[in-house]
Amino acid sequence: MKAESRSEVGAERWDVFSRFRASGVSLFASGMSVFLLLLIGVPVVMVILMSLRTGFPGETVPLTLENYVEVYANPKTYQVLLNTIIFAVASVSVTLLITVPLVWILMRTDVPLKKTIYVLLTVGILVPVFLRTIAWIILLSPRIGLVNKWLQQWFDLASPPFNLYSLPGMAFVQGVSFVPGAFFMLAAAYQSMDPSLEEAAYTSGVGKLRTFLKINIPITWPAIAAVMVYLFMTSIAVFEVPAIIGLPARILVLSSLIFQSTTPTTGLPDYGTAGAYGGIMLVLGLVLAALYVRLVKQGKKYTVITGRGYRPREIALGRWKWAALAFVFLYLSLEVFVPSLVLLWTSLLPYLQLPSAEALSSLTFKHYLELPSHVGVTPFINTLILMFAVPTVTMVLSVLVSWIVIRTQVSFRGFLDTLAFIPHAIPGILMAVGLAYLGLAYRNYFPLYGTIFIIIVAHTINWIAYGTRTTNSVMIQVHRELEEAGRVAGASSQRVLWKIVLPLIAAGVLNSWIWIGMLSYREVTMSLTLMTRSNVVISTVVWQFWGSGWVPQVCALGVILILFAVTVVGTVRFALSRIGEIGSAN
Amino acid sequence: MQNSKQFLVYYLLLVVCVALAGVSNAAPIDELIASAKKEGVIEFYGPSTLGPEGAQAFAAAFNKKYGLNIKLNFSASGNMTRDVGKVVGLAASGVAPEWDIMVVTDSHHGSLWFRKLHKVFDYKSLGVDPKIIEYDNGVVSIANQFALPAYNKKILPAKDVPKKWEDLLDPKWKGGKLGVLSSVHHFARLAAGPWGEEKTTDFVKKLAAMNPTLSRAGEMAQRLLLGEVLVSATMQDSQLHESAEQGAPLVFAEGVQPVVSPEYHVGVLKGAPHPNVGHLFSVFMTTREGQQLWEKYTGHSSAYVQGTKAYKYVQGKQVVFMKQDQAQLVDKLTRQYGKIFGFDN
Numbered sequence: 001m002k003a004e005s006r007s008e009v010g011a012e013r014w015d016v017f018s019r020f021r022a023s024g025v026s027l028f029a030s031g032m033s034v035f036l037l038l039l040i041g042v043p044v045v046m047v048i049l050m051s052l053r054t055g056f057p058g059e060t061v062p063l064t065l066e067n068y069v070e071v072y073a074n075p076k077t078y079q080v081l082l083n084t085i086i087f088a089v090a091s092v093s094v095t096l097l098i099t100v101p102l103v104w105i106l107m108r109t110d111v112p113l114k115k116t117i118y119v120l121l122t123v124g125i126l127v128p129v130f131l132r133t134i135a136w137i138i139l140l141s142p143r144i145g146l147v148n149k150w151l152q153q154w155f156d157l158a159s160p161p162f163n164l165y166s167l168p169g170m171a172f173v174q175g176v177s178f179v180p181g182a183f184f185m186l187a188a189a190y191q192s193m194d195p196s197l198e199e200a201a202y203t204s205g206v207g208k209l210r211t212f213l214k215i216n217i218p219i220t221w222p223a224i225a226a227v228m229v230y231l232f233m234t235s236i237a238v239f240e241v242p243a244i245i246g247l248p249a250r251i252l253v254l255s256s257l258i259f260q261s262t263t264p265t266t267g268l269p270d271y272g273t274a275g276a277y278g279g280i281m282l283v284l285g286l287v288l289a290a291l292y293v294r295l296v297k298q299g300k301k302y303t304v305i306t307g308r309g310y311r312p313r314e315i316a317l318g319r320w321k322w323a324a325l326a327f328v329f330l331y332l333s334l335e336v337f338v339p340s341l342v343l344l345w346t347s348l349l350p351y352l353q354l355p356s357a358e359a360l361s362s363l364t365f366k367h368y369l370e371l372p373s374h375v376g377v378t379p380f381i382n383t384l385i386l387m388f389a390v391p392t393v394t395m396v397l398s399v400l401v402s403w404i405v406i407r408t409q410v411s412f413r414g415f416l417d418t419l420a421f422i423p424h425a426i427p428g429i430l431m432a433v434g435l436a437y438l439g440l441a442y443r444n445y446f447p448l449y450g451t452i453f454i455i456i457v458a459h460t461i462n463w464i465a466y467g468t469r470t471t472n473s474v475m476i477q478v479h480r481e482l483e484e485a486g487r488v489a490g491a492s493s494q495r496v497l498w499k500i501v502l503p504l505i506a507a508g509v510l511n512s513w514i515w516i517g518m519l520s521y522r523e524v525t526m527s528l529t530l531m532t533r534s535n536v537v538i539s540t541v542v543w544q545f546w547g548s549g550w551v552p553q554v555c556a557l558g559v560i561l562i563l564f565a566v567t568v569v570g571t572v573r574f575a576l577s578r579i580g581e582i583g584s585a586n
Numbered sequence: 587m588q589n590s591k592q593f594l595v596y597y598l599l600l601v602v603c604v605a606l607a608g609v610s611n612a613a614p615i616d617e618l619i620a621s622a623k624k625e626g627v628i629e630f631y632g633p634s635t636l637g638p639e640g641a642q643a644f645a646a647a648f649n650k651k652y653g654l655n656i657k658l659n660f661s662a663s664g665n666m667t668r669d670v671g672k673v674v675g676l677a678a679s680g681v682a683p684e685w686d687i688m689v690v691t692d693s694h695h696g697s698l699w700f701r702k703l704h705k706v707f708d709y710k711s712l713g714v715d716p717k718i719i720e721y722d723n724g725v726v727s728i729a730n731q732f733a734l735p736a737y738n739k740k741i742l743p744a745k746d747v748p749k750k751w752e753d754l755l756d757p758k759w760k761g762g763k764l765g766v767l768s769s770v771h772h773f774a775r776l777a778a779g780p781w782g783e784e785k786t787t788d789f790v791k792k793l794a795a796m797n798p799t800l801s802r803a804g805e806m807a808q809r810l811l812l813g814e815v816l817v818s819a820t821m822q823d824s825q826l827h828e829s830a831e832q833g834a835p836l837v838f839a840e841g842v843q844p845v846v847s848p849e850y851h852v853g854v855l856k857g858a859p860h861p862n863v864g865h866l867f868s869v870f871m872t873t874r875e876g877q878q879l880w881e882k883y884t885g886h887s888s889a890y891v892q893g894t895k896a897y898k899y900v901q902g903k904q905v906v907f908m909k910q911d912q913a914q915l916v917d918k919l920t921r922q923y924g925k926i927f928g929f930d931n
Contacts, residue, residue: 056678137814143763144813165762248799249762250928265768266924268671351834352811362833373638440679449681533629533661533684547664548634549804549825 025493029410032400036419040461043434044426047282050437051275057440067272068279076252081280084253086167087174087242088235092228094175098331099182100224104212105324106183107190108198110314112321117328121180124335126565127343128522128539129177130240131558132335134551135342136173137245140164144354165249174241176334178231185227188473190220208315226295230424233288236281237427239525244546254281255429255525262433262529271437278430285425293421340562347555367556374553375541382452383521383538390459391516395509397460398467403497405468406475407483417468424465432458432529439530450532458526463516474508475501514572518565614711618869619652621862627657628863631669631685633850633884634662634804635824640883647879648870656863665768665802666690667920670697673855677703683855686864689871691848693771693920695725696913698853705854707865714872717890720910725853728871729886730896730907733772733846735839736821741813748839751776754819755792764798765806765815768929772820772846774919778912780844780904783919790923793819800929810836820846827885844904850886 052063071077105111106118139147140162148160163169197219201211217224239255247256254277261274317324346352348363398420404410405417423431435458439449448454478501486496502509524539531540538561545554630641641660649656661684663669670690673683674697688695698704704724710716718727735748748754754764770790777786799806799815803825809815811834821836829836852871854864870876877894881887887894889905908916924930 056675058679058681138812141812141814248801248805250797250800260930263665263668264671264924265665265929266667266770267921267930269675351829351832352808354812376638440676440681443679443681450684533659544662544664547802547804548662549807549828550634551808 025404025408026410029404029408029413029416032404033412033416033419036397036401036416036464039457040419040423040426040464043431043438043461044282046434046438046441047275047278047430049275050271050434051279052272053275054272056269057271057437058443067276071273071276077277077280080252080254080257083167083251084236084255087171087253088232090168090171091174091178091235092231094172095178095182095231096224096228098176098179099186099227100217101212102179102328102331103183103186103190104216105328107187108216108315109317109324110321111317111324111328113325117332120332120336121183122569123562123566124332125180126518126522126562126569127336127339128240128524128542128558128561129174129238130244130524130546131343131542131554132177132339133173133241133244134346134546134555135339136164138342138354139338140169146354164245165251167251170241170245170251173245174235174238176331177241178234179331179335182227182231185230186220186223190223202315208317208320222295226292229288229292229295233285233292233424236284236288237429239429255427258429258433259529262436271433274433278427278433281427281430282425285427286422289421289425293418340559343555343558343562346552347559349552352551367553368560371553371556371560374545374550375538375557379536379538379541382535385452386455386459386520386537387517389456390463390520391513393456393460394463394467394516395471395513397464398471398512399502399505399509401464401468402471402475403501406472407480407501417472420468421465423461423463428458428462428523428526429529431461432526436530449530450534452535452537454530455527455535455537458530459520459523462523462526463519467512467516470508470512471505474505478504510572514569518569521561521565614708615866615869618712618862618866619654622652622656622860622866623654625860625863626655627659628687628860628867629659629661629685629858630687630689630867631661631663632689633666633824634664635828635884636660636689636880637662637883640879643883644867644871644876644879647875648867651870651873651875652866656867661685663690664804666694667768670694673698673703674701677701677857682857682859685855686858686860687852687854687867689728689850689852691731691771692720692725692727692851692908693774693848693913693916695721695851695853696908696910696917698855699724699910699913700917703856705856705858705861705864707854707868709865709869709872712869714869715890718872718888720851721853721913725851726868726872727849727851727890728877728888729850729880729884730889730900731848731850731886732823732838732896732899732905733769733820733848734823734842735817735819736810736826736836737817737839738810738813738835739837740835742816746816748817749841751789751842753842754817755789755796757796759798759817760796762797762799762814763816764793764796765809765818766793766798766800766927767806767818767820768800768802768924769820769822770923770927770929771848771916771920773923774916775846775848775906775908775912776844777919778908778915779906783915786919787922787926790926794927798927800927807834807836822848824884824886830885844906845900847889847900847905847907849907 050057051067052065053061054064054066055061106114137145139145142148142160142163142165145160145162145164148162151157151161164173198211198215201215237255239259242251242253242256243259246253257277258274258281261270261277263269345355347367348365349359350362350364350366353359401416401420405413435454436449438446439454443449448457482500482504483496486500491499522539524543527537527540528543538557542554542557545557632641638660641658645656645658648654670688673688676683695704699721704721706723709719709723709726714726719725720727735754737747746758773786773790777783781789798819799809801809803822806815806818806821807825807829810818811829817839821838823838826836826838852868854861854868858864871880877887877891881895887896889896889900891897921930
């Protein structure tokens with residue numbers, strides 16, 4: 001009797017302890033949910049609030065629907081909406097036309113120089129989009145573009161075949177810039193794809209192209225569709241290409257309308273109209289986000305957990321190897337080599353000129369020497385702060401969110417996961433405008449306007465979706481047994497997270513830390529919207545130089561930034577490879 | 587002997603009076619210098635053509651003249667209209683401006699004047715010529731810009747260079763070969779001046795129908811250099827000055843009249859963190875040293891001062907200057923023309 005009582009007491013105590021621990025986890029998860037709701041929700045509420053007001057932030061005015069009437073009664077709004085959709089569809093199409101074959105070539109075939117190609121793909125991201133756009137103007141401008149001039153000469157054409165200043169031109173430049181990001185997203189799907197069907201086709205004598213079209217694409221279709229939706233959401237929100245190529249030709253998309261409203265060329269900022277335009281973006285973004293989540297869930301049906309050491313057989317391309325390599329290097333030329341060469345060339349000119357013997361004789365290093373006096377130290381310091389603070393805060397939040405979503409049984413973990421993904425549905429420019437409005441209207445409660453911290457907040461919100469997708473996927477691959485062993489041994493949840501889970505996912509987290517740091521360094525839309533004299537960063541300096549016509553100086557700065565970023569990324573990656581894959585997921 | 591003594595007494599009295607007069611006249615500037623010394627910093631917004639080097643040269647000369655050690659932080663303008671809009675927006679939200687003084691055009695300062703966003707000051711008491719004090723003691727004029735159609739002389743043949751404003755409406759410029767700057771206030775000045783509103787608005791509409799390439803001044807200069815745009819409907823001479831320093835072949839279509847002449851004004855913003863340094867610096871910019879420095883680094887000088895480059899340039903030409911009473915109309919038309927061209931909605 002006594003022995004039974006002791007074990008009953010023990011079981012009861014364990015039961016109480018488990019319930020206490022579970023309620024502690026729920027409390028923590030609730031706290032995270034509230035924090036994220038405020039972090040993400042408040043700027044969104046500001047956008048809605050400013051759309052219902054006229055005048056400036058901080059002015060006491062009644063709520064009104066005047067801005068919505070002005071926006072939706074204007075036929076121009078619908079033309080702009082159509083432009084935005086066409087631009088987004090065309091950009092995504094360009095991206096996938098390049099990315100899908102690229103992924104297959106690099107993930108499934110024996111094409112040589114894979115490591116070099118991966119490094120070059122990463123370098124492509126380091127060149128800010130608007131610097132690359134300068135290169136595209138020199139190549140594809142209808143009047144002075146080198147490619148147009150050569151083609152007209154060789155084929156005796158009456159008019160230039162390419163016009164950069166058009167929706168297709170804009171979509172081409174934007175689509176090419178999306179390829180590295182899309183590549184890494186699809187590569188993950190290819191890695192976890194079941195190769196047995198593909199191999200069965202080859203064994204049966206089916207050709208490589210037919211297998212690619214009839215098997216690879218259908219199997220990876222949910223992943224491709226998810227990437228399409230993700231990129232579509234991004235295309236609706238991008239600003240740089242529409243600003244540099246679209247605005248001079250009066251081709252407006254939603255992001256350029258919002259920017260024009262808050263930083264007009266004539267007149268005064270109109271936050272109310274910006275908010276009303278933002279409403280369209282919000283609705284579109286949320287609908288697409290819901291679609292993306294559904295597609296990702298569907299995609300998981302087609303994946304297998306491959307286990308340590310499993311490698312699908314590489315397809316021997318034979319003489320097609322060189323064609324595949326040519327395709328890869330054609331893309332890399334568009335993305336990396338040509339823009340970098342144009343930047344370097346322009347940085348050495350006294351003023352912008354097309355290549356010629358005269359231009360060659362005037363090359364000079366003076367812009368590099370004058371940069372310190374033109375730029376100063378503050379933008380570099382602010383940029384370094386961003387590159388450290390943004391990924392740190394983002395990844396800390398992401399790890400905590402993913403731990404709750406993947407590792408706990410909290411009933412609302414699905415809601416938390418969705419909440420963490422919602423920022424991707426909200427265009428960066430809208431988030432920045434909302435934060436600016438919050439900072440101006442309620443500066444007594446939110447005294448961040450004009451500081452680097454408001455940009456840190458904006459960037460963190462912007463990339464928390466990316467961070468949590470990464471930490472979700474690395475955490476899900478860590479087997480539960482190790483954690484359970486820790487708990488059975490009496491370790492608390494926090495200790496298990498710190499001592500067991502984090503070391504196992506460290507490599508994935510560090511990779512994302514670097515990635516987000518690089519994205520933050522080159523981001524310009526939000527930094528420009530929130531810019532004041534005190535929080536200038538390198539990307540906004542580049543933008544200002546461009547606006548002032550200091551193009552050779554812009555390019556000199558661009559070359560230095562690329563070298564800096566390549567050095568940082570290369571060093572960290574080398575350090576990681578020396579440390580090794582700590583607790584790799586296999 | 588007695589006459590000599592009397593003469594000596596009167597002479598000494600005269601010397602004392604002159605000395606006292608000198609002391610009382612020196613008092614305002616000395617007070618301003620003392621107040622500026624306490625502030626120690628100036629946040630200076632000016633044209634990008636001045637550049638950081640020019641701004642620091644100003645700081646050095648300013649400190650030397652008044653025996654100060656003021657730190658000058660220079661913000662180069664990227665878009666004066668946007669930045670003036672920012673000042674207005676911040677003021678409406680009750681936030682202090684980022685800058686102490688702004689050197690922008692008269693029409694931009696007009697936008698601030700309507701909303702009483704200048705910190706006025708009795709510049710006349712410090713010896714500034716009343717002719718160059720504007721907007722109810724809010725600003726002083728320091729230099730004249732000139733704006734005319736511009737082109738790349740290595741690309742555009744001489745026969746195609748516009749000889750009058752109406753030549754810009756020639757169909758040969760259609761399809762983006764013509765550029766229009768975001769500085770549409772150039773046209774608004776023609777409307778407030780010799781052309782009148784109706785003629786100018788009609789001209790602007792016809793110009794917009796040519797589908798010109800829209801751009802800011804710096805970007806437009808690059809497009810002219812590349813040959814992407816063959817002629818810019820207007821361009822400021824400061825941009826040409828900067829291009830010339832780099833050896834770039836951008837020039838005005840001389841002969842086109844009337845010549846539009848925006849003035850650079852300097853004024854202290856209401857709520858500025860360092861107003862006394864701002865006022866003193868504004869006074870300095872009107873002195874001989876200040877004017878020489880401004881001409882050296884921006885190529886501009888004042889058309890009101892005899893013998894200057896600007897003064898010589900305007901001789902024999904029909905030049906459009908804007909005055910305070912035209913500011914409201916220029917402001918209204920600038921917004922209207924911005925929408926016609928498609929810069930704003």
